Amino acid sequence: MTTEQAIFLVNGEQTDRISVTDRGLQFGDGVFETIRVHQGKPVWWQRHMDRLLEGCRRLHFTELPDTRFLQKEATDLASVCATGVLKIIITRGCSNSGYTAPADTPVNRILSLTPGMRHQSRAGQGIIMGICEQRLAHHDTLSGIKHLNRLEQVLARLQCQAEGWDEGIMLDDQGSVIEGSMSNLFIWREDHLLTPSLQKTGIKGLCREIIITLAEENGIAVEQTSLRFKDLANSRGMFVTNSLIGIWPVVNFNGQQLAVCANTRLLQVKLEESICSAG
Amino acid sequence: MTTEQAIFLVNGEQTDRISVTDRGLQFGDGVFETIRVHQGKPVWWQRHMDRLLEGCRRLHFTELPDTRFLQKEATDLASVCATGVLKIIITRGCSNSGYTAPADTPVNRILSLTPGMRHQSRAGQGIIMGICEQRLAHHDTLSGIKHLNRLEQVLARLQCQAEGWDEGIMLDDQGSVIEGSMSNLFIWREDHLLTPSLQKTGIKGLCREIIITLAEENGIAVEQTSLRFKDLANSRGMFVTNSLIGIWPVVNFNGQQLAVCANTRLLQVKLEESICSAG
Numbered sequence: 001m002t003t004e005q006a007i008f009l010v011n012g013e014q015t016d017r018i019s020v021t022d023r024g025l026q027f028g029d030g031v032f033e034t035i036r037v038h039q040g041k042p043v044w045w046q047r048h049m050d051r052l053l054e055g056c057r058r059l060h061f062t063e064l065p066d067t068r069f070l071q072k073e074a075t076d077l078a079s080v081c082a083t084g085v086l087k088i089i090i091t092r093g094c095s096n097s098g099y100t101a102p103a104d105t106p107v108n109r110i111l112s113l114t115p116g117m118r119h120q121s122r123a124g125q126g127i128i129m130g131i132c133e134q135r136l137a138h139h140d141t142l143s144g145i146k147h148l149n150r151l152e153q154v155l156a157r158l159q160c161q162a163e164g165w166d167e168g169i170m171l172d173d174q175g176s177v178i179e180g181s182m183s184n185l186f187i188w189r190e191d192h193l194l195t196p197s198l199q200k201t202g203i204k205g206l207c208r209e210i211i212i213t214l215a216e217e218n219g220i221a222v223e224q225t226s227l228r229f230k231d232l233a234n235s236r237g238m239f240v241t242n243s244l245i246g247i248w249p250v251v252n253f254n255g256q257q258l259a260v261c262a263n264t265r266l267l268q269v270k271l272e273e274s275i276c277s278a279g
Numbered sequence: 280m281t282t283e284q285a286i287f288l289v290n291g292e293q294t295d296r297i298s299v300t301d302r303g304l305q306f307g308d309g310v311f312e313t314i315r316v317h318q319g320k321p322v323w324w325q326r327h328m329d330r331l332l333e334g335c336r337r338l339h340f341t342e343l344p345d346t347r348f349l350q351k352e353a354t355d356l357a358s359v360c361a362t363g364v365l366k367i368i369i370t371r372g373c374s375n376s377g378y379t380a381p382a383d384t385p386v387n388r389i390l391s392l393t394p395g396m397r398h399q400s401r402a403g404q405g406i407i408m409g410i411c412e413q414r415l416a417h418h419d420t421l422s423g424i425k426h427l428n429r430l431e432q433v434l435a436r437l438q439c440q441a442e443g444w445d446e447g448i449m450l451d452d453q454g455s456v457i458e459g460s461m462s463n464l465f466i467w468r469e470d471h472l473l474t475p476s477l478q479k480t481g482i483k484g485l486c487r488e489i490i491i492t493l494a495e496e497n498g499i500a501v502e503q504t505s506l507r508f509k510d511l512a513n514s515r516g517m518f519v520t521n522s523l524i525g526i527w528p529v530v531n532f533n534g535q536q537l538a539v540c541a542n543t544r545l546l547q548v549k550l551e552e553s554i555c556s557a558g
Contacts, residue, residue: 006375008299017296018304020287020389025297025368027429028307034377059430060437089304092433096285098313098397099429099436099461110299118377137416138452141434149428150306150378151338154371155420157378158339173417182378 007080009073009111021094022108023101028148030091030108031055035074036243036275037084037113042074043278044243047206048088055145056090056107063107065090073111081115085244089148119245123268126251126260127166127240131229132156132181136172138200146203156181166248167240169232172201177227183240183248184208187232188261192221194231207241207271214270220263237261246271286359288352288390300373301387302380307427309370309387310334314353315522315554316363316392321353322557323522326485327367334424335369335386342386344369352390360394364523368427398524402547405530405539406445406519410508411435411460415451417479425482435460445527446519448511451480456506462519462527463487466511467540471500473510486520486550493549499542516540525550 008016023029033048042048049067056064070088078086093105134156142149152170160168160181167180178196179185184205186195193215198204212222232238237258238250247268249260287295302308312327321327328346335343349367357365372384413435421428431449439447439460446459457475458464463484465474472494477483491501511517516537517529526547528539 006300010299016298016300018299019295020289020297020368020391021285021295022304023433025301025304025370025389026311026427027433028427029430029433032305060434089299091304096391096393099432100440101433101437110304112299112375114375134420137418139416141413142430147430148305148307149430151308151421151426151428153378154302154306154308154380155339158380161379 005116006112006114007077009077011109012073018108018110019094021096022091023093023095024089024091024108024148026095027099028150029059029101030089030148031059031146032087032089032148033146034244035086035088037078037081037086038275038278039082040079042078042086043275044206044210045071045074047209051146051204051206052088052090055147058141058145059092059147061092061107062103065107065109070109077111077113080113083117084113084115085118087112087114091148117244121245122166122248123246126249128164128252129167129169129180129240129250130160130163130165130254132159132168132170134159134170136170136178136201138172140200143201144198144204153181171229175228177229177232178202180240183242183245185238185240186211187227187235187238188263189231189235191263192223194223194225194227196227197224205242207243207246210274211241211247211267211271214267214274218266218270237264239264246275285391285393286356288356290388291352297387297389298373300375301370302372302374303368303370303387303427305374306378307429308338308380309368309427310338310425311366311368311427312425313523314365314367316357316360316365317554317557318361319358321357321365322554323485323489324350324353326488330425330483330485331367331369334426337420337424338371338426340371340386341382344386344388349388356390356392359392362396363392363394364397366391366393370427396523400524401445401527402525405528407443407531408446408448408459408519408529409439409442409444409533411438411447411449413438413449415449415457415480417451419479422480423477423483432460450508454507456508456511457481459519462521462524465490465518465520466506466514467516467542468510468514470542471502473502473504473506475506476503484521486522486525489553490520490526490546490550493546493553497545497549516543518543525554
């Protein structure tokens with residue numbers, strides 16, 4: 001997927017250029033959403049907006065983005081392709097005076113639409129997964145939201161590339177399992193699911209929330225809890241999720257082969273149904 | 280200080296525009312230096328370059344910036360003003376494919392020169408300082424370097440603004456004193472100086488290093504150690520430092536008045552001498 005294929009909209013103007021004084025570039029001072037486009041429409045729009053606004057509030061933005069306006073721009077952009085990735089970045093705006101944020105600066109909104117899917121699907125064959133050396137720090141003020149300070153994930157992905165893994169699990173400073181470098185994690189214990197509770201770090205994925213609901217609707221209990229490495233090593237199956245990839249089963253974890261549970265396949269079907277009916 | 284006054288250079292071109300696919304904007308995937316310009320020259324150039332390159336290596340950039348080239352651009356830019364702030368940002372380049380960094384993308388280099396000084400000097404009258412609620416997370420891989428993931432500092436500065444403080448002290452998760460939101464901290468205990476050791480988080484300021492050297496050259500012992508709030512409350516004086524502001528004495532900490540020690544004034548004089556002889 002190359003940059004040339006993508007379409008960009010910066011504060012409503014069709015351009016891929018922004019001022020270098022944007023605080024997203026200067027300090028990572030902003031939030032983002034990566035949204036799946038299905039049949040020309042953004043999927044799970046309202047949930048994405050809810051998290052985006054929650055992020056802006058947590059960062060104490062003086063101005064919140066107008067989501068009706070964003071929806072119009074996003075819908076127009078998305079309509080040009082059947083399948084794609086819509087990314088929205090909202091930053092605290094431009095300034096040239098250090099960390100201190102001017103109170104009256106309007107936010108910058110950056111939309112990009114990239115046709116096709118970012119990742120080759122591994123939904124069928126499953127993925128190889130390891131454990132990343134990069135840890136996730138605890139953040140009382142930043143945990144859960146999708147802000148632009150993502151060096152931990154960037155460094156984790158470098159290891160995934162080097163090791164030939166499709167995904168890598170990230171632990172926190174205390175060795176608790178938190179999430180994948182670009183996904184959330186679910187593991188099977190007997191006939192129910194466990195997923196890390198993400199109280200102190202990590203990103204609360206929309207797809208994670210939707211899968212918790214779908215599982216419960218289908219009689220599968222889900223426990224949000226603290227997980228350690230041994231819980232993964234003893235698991236009878238696991239999968240990772242995000243808004244773009246859906247559900248990818250793990251078939252090799254840390255060098256050990258894993259079977260794909262029938263209920264993982266069931267949830268894949270239910271999730272695709274949910275995507276087709278969303279919009 | 281307004282953006283209009285600044286001059287920008289992006290990959291050698293005089294423009295303030297950059298692609299929104301720059302990974303600095305997307306993920307904070309880069310490093311920066313903020314350099315004092317004195318008599319038309321960047322001060323402590325080699326030390327800034329050493330830290331910049333160390334940051335690029337720690338982030339595993341496949342390409343390092345050419346510092347001879349950077350020096351030519353920086354020197355040309357700086358020559359237009361007697362006093363100013365030169366900021367250099369180096370990012371991992373552009374990509375449009377998520378956290379995964381393409382191996383062959385050239386880094387982006389962004390220089391800005393803002394005439395005048397960013398902050399009104401408080402070197403004489405001293406500053407009001409409080410304790411920020413925002414904590415600094417521990418980072419084995421990121422501590423010490425001046426990377427672009429700066430939300431902790433941005434949030435801390437918001438509190439400084441709201442409280443009317445010139446600076447705010449930041450603690451780590453365990454309550455250890457680390458640094459100011461935009462500066463390093465020194466406190467006087469009897470006739471020697473203490474400063475946090477910055478093993479697990481914080482930015483190793485160049486000015487901090489220079490002051491350690493200047494203090495020792497002038498018979499003042501400096502201990503890099505672990506500090507707690509009570510050490511600050513019991514201190515007989517303190518000051519903060521960075522490359523732009525030099526040394527600002529603290530005259531009010533957490534509501535308590537503090538005297539300015541004679542040796543703080545001595546170090547201010549020695550530092551200014553050092554700046555005048557640097558270049």
